[in-house]
Amino acid sequence: MDLCSSSCHSSCAEYLGDRAQREQEEQGRRGVGRRQKDHQPACVLFLVWAFVPESWLHSTGLTYWPQKYWAVALxxxxxxxxxxGYTVLLSLxxxxxxxxxxxxxxxxxxxxxxDxxxxxxxxxxxxRDLPLSTVNAYLYGLSTE
Incomplete structure (x- = not known):
């Protein structure tokens, strides 16, 4: 039995459309935006560590940080x-x-x-695959014999 019979086709289409829109809105609320917000504190922390002078960090009580060398090296x-990795894959x-x-x-x-x-x-x-003679005939106007 079809869910969308002819008598309820328009209401079924509306229901499916509304459902798809609700699912899309729900994914928008918890999807990409949330993952981006989860990474923002780590990015801000890295930038603070990389650009704020060590004397300022020590004055705020933050004394255990990796050397600034790693802010560039990592x-x-x-x-x-x-x-x-890309070079190895290309070479292979x-x-x-x-x-x-x-x-x-x-x-x-x-x-x-x-055939x-x-x-x-x-x-x-x-x-299907084409015989080489057929490809040459189409590309270069050569006979297929």
């Missing part, structure tokens, strides 16, 4: 680590990609070739 190490992808003259870059054992006879006239062809 973000630099983090950025360097992320850049190194380049190393595992077959060369352009390799047959592995043309086809593989799981390829299903497109023109399967396509209905005027219809959308199935999602």
């Amino acid at each position: 973000p630099a190490y983090l950025i360097t680590t992320v850049a190194f 992808n380049i190393m595992t990609t077959p060369s352009l003259d390799s047959l592995n870059s043309i086809t593989d054992p799981f390829a299903e070739m497109q 023109i006879e399967e396509t209905l006239p005027g219809g959308i062809p199935l999602l």
Whole structure:
């Protein structure tokens, strides 16, 4: 049985629309805004530690802080680590990609070739691999023989 029968289609659509709007509002109240507010004190604390002179911190009674060196070193190490990670992943992808003259870059054992006879006239062809000769014929006007 369909929840939205023809007799109550408009009221059902309104109910589903109102429900989606309420869920979206609820996510807005507790979602991204809350996570952002949770990180703000840590960010403010880091900025205070990084930019306020140590003599001022000691005068307020805050004496146990890491050295100021780490205020610069930690973000630099983090950025360097992320850049190194991207470089390693890029290098691994380049190393595992077959060369352009390799047959592995043309086809593989799981390829299903497109058959023109399967396509209905005027219809959308199935999602299959195209033979290289067909691609060359479309791109460069070469014969398919």
